[in-house]
Amino acid sequence: MTALTRREALTWALLAGSTAVLSGCVPAAAPPLVLGCGEAGGSYLQFGELLADATSSSTRLRISPLPTEGSVDNLALLAARRVDLALSLVDSAVAADSAADVVAIGRVYQNYLQCVVRADGGIRSLDDLAGRTVSLGAPGSGAAATARRVLEVSGLAGSATPPRVVERTFRDAVDDLEAGSIDALFWSGGVPTPQIADLATRVPIAVIDTTPALDGLARAYPEVYAATTIPAGVYDAPRAVPTIGVANLLLARSDLADDLVRALVDALIDDAPALVPADALGIQYLTPASLIDTAPLALHPSAERRYRERYG
Numbered sequence: 001m002t003a004l005t006r007r008e009a010l011t012w013a014l015l016a017g018s019t020a021v022l023s024g025c026v027p028a029a030a031p032p033l034v035l036g037c038g039e040a041g042g043s044y045l046q047f048g049e050l051l052a053d054a055t056s057s058s059t060r061l062r063i064s065p066l067p068t069e070g071s072v073d074n075l076a077l078l079a080a081r082r083v084d085l086a087l088s089l090v091d092s093a094v095a096a097d098s099a100a101d102v103v104a105i106g107r108v109y110q111n112y113l114q115c116v117v118r119a120d121g122g123i124r125s126l127d128d129l130a131g132r133t134v135s136l137g138a139p140g141s142g143a144a145a146t147a148r149r150v151l152e153v154s155g156l157a158g159s160a161t162p163p164r165v166v167e168r169t170f171r172d173a174v175d176d177l178e179a180g181s182i183d184a185l186f187w188s189g190g191v192p193t194p195q196i197a198d199l200a201t202r203v204p205i206a207v208i209d210t211t212p213a214l215d216g217l218a219r220a221y222p223e224v225y226a227a228t229t230i231p232a233g234v235y236d237a238p239r240a241v242p243t244i245g246v247a248n249l250l251l252a253r254s255d256l257a258d259d260l261v262r263a264l265v266d267a268l269i270d271d272a273p274a275l276v277p278a279d280a281l282g283i284q285y286l287t288p289a290s291l292i293d294t295a296p297l298a299l300h301p302s303a304e305r306r307y308r309e310r311y312g
Contacts, residue, residue, distance in 0.1 A: 032062035033260065036074035036083040039138060039170045040067060043189040044087045044248075046277055047108065054271035061263040069169070071142025078102065078253060085256075085264075089142035089188060090247045091149070091224040093297055104294035105250040105261060105303050106268045109276070109285045111188040112230055113146055113244040116196055119204035121183055126154050126212055131161040132183035135173040143170075146246060147186035153216030174199050184208075188246060191282050192234045200235045207235060211242045223296050231281050245283065249294055261302040265291075269310055 035051070038044025048065030055061045066083060068074055074086035075096040086102075089111060093102060117123040123132065129151075137143035144167055151157040151165070163184075168176060173185040174195050187193060199205060207230060217225045228245030232238065250268070252261070268275070272286040285291065288311050292299065299307070 032064035033084040034064045034066050034082075036068050036077045036086040037065045038068060038070045038074075038087065038141070041193070041195045042070075042170060043109070043111065043193070043277075044068075044070065046190075047087065047275060050275045050277070051267065051271075054274045055263075055267050058263065058267070061260065061267060069138040069140030070144075071140075072096075072145055073138075073140030075102070075251075076140070078251065081253075084252065086251045088249055088251055089146065090249055090294075090297065091221060092142040092145050093249060093251060094221075094224060095145070101254055102251050102297065103254050103300040103303075104297045105252055105264050105300060106291040107247050107285050107294050108250050108268065108291075109190065109248050110228065110283045111142075111246045111248050112191050112228060112282065113143070113150070113210050113246065114187045114189070114191070114193070114196070114230070115147075115184055115208045115210055115243075116177065116187065116199075116235075117184045117206055117208060118177060118180070119206045123184060123206075123208060125208060126150070126156065126210060128208075129156055129163045129184060130159055132163050133166065133181070134163040135166050135168040135176065135182050135185040137167060137173070137186055137188070138169045139167045141170075141188070142246075143186050143188035146188055146244070149217060149221065150186075150210055150213040150244070153220055154213040170195065177205075178203055190277065190280050191230050192279065194279075196235060205235060207237065207241045207243070209242045210244045214244055217244070228283060234281060247285075247293075249297060251297070252300060254300065256300065258302040261300050262306045265303050265306040265310070 035048045037048035052063040052065050055063055071088040071092035074088050077083040078086040136147040176182040177185050211227055226245045230241045232240045276284050292307050
């Protein structure tokens with residue numbers, strides 16, 4: 001091999017030094033935070049994808065949304081350290097055995113409990129679900145947990161002719177309702193939910209009022225349920241429909257690093273307009289007053305400090 005001249009050796013040394021300096025100036029990309037979301041077509045996964053898109057150019061934070069069956073599934077994954085973040089209905093989060101180590105990053109939006117029936121099925125109220133076949137939701141979903149409570153406090157679950165309950169994924173339940181193999185489905189999400197809107201173009205549907213169960217829910221489970229309204233026009237409804245609202249929280253374990261928590265809070269504040277689906281109606285959160293209102297779950301201490309810094 002021909003020996004390098006002094007000039008060539010110096011050139012190689014400078015190049016090697018430049019490469020080292022440059023590589024030292026560019027930090028390795030941090031691994032993404034895995035966010036447990038929900039079923040395809042649902043609000044949870046849509047929010048996770050919007051958050052991932054909004055932070056895709058961030059040097060502080062990356063998000064990887066994970067499809068799951070929903071709140072209960074997400075909380076189990078969070079407890080098992082298989083995800084870093086989780087979206088959950090507040091009622092499911094409070095009920096979780098792992099709640100002692102779960103803290104909130106923010107209250108991100110409201111879910112609407114939707115009990116959808118075929119308009120030609122003769123169901124006009126919760127009481128009419130007696131003896132009918134009803135999908136509560138996917139087995140790991142918050143919708144199923146909330147729907148089960150609604151049936152219990154309304155007295156339907158323990159009645160002489162209780163509903164025949166099944167636990168179907170959202171997509172399967174929509175197909176089943178269209179085919180007539182179930183009489184009603186429960187779903188918790190934003191409005192309008194695209195799959196339900198699509199269903200309404202094929203068969204006439206209605207959403208029934210779930211608020212008769214609200215007083216019983218409030219007595220049994222304080223601080224987690226509220227009266228709300230699905231606006232008129234959603235799913236071609238001629239008038240607004242009263243229903244139950246449940247806050248949706250962005251959750252983490254208490255040991256999530258402070259710098260990541262601060263970056264998450266900044267994303268929720270600065271990217272708020274990009275985190276609400278363009279076709280969403282009704283009540284949305286991501287406002288200064290609502291983000292910090294995560295009771296009865298506590299905010300992560302670093303999230304609380306960051307909100308004070310941002311909002312005073």
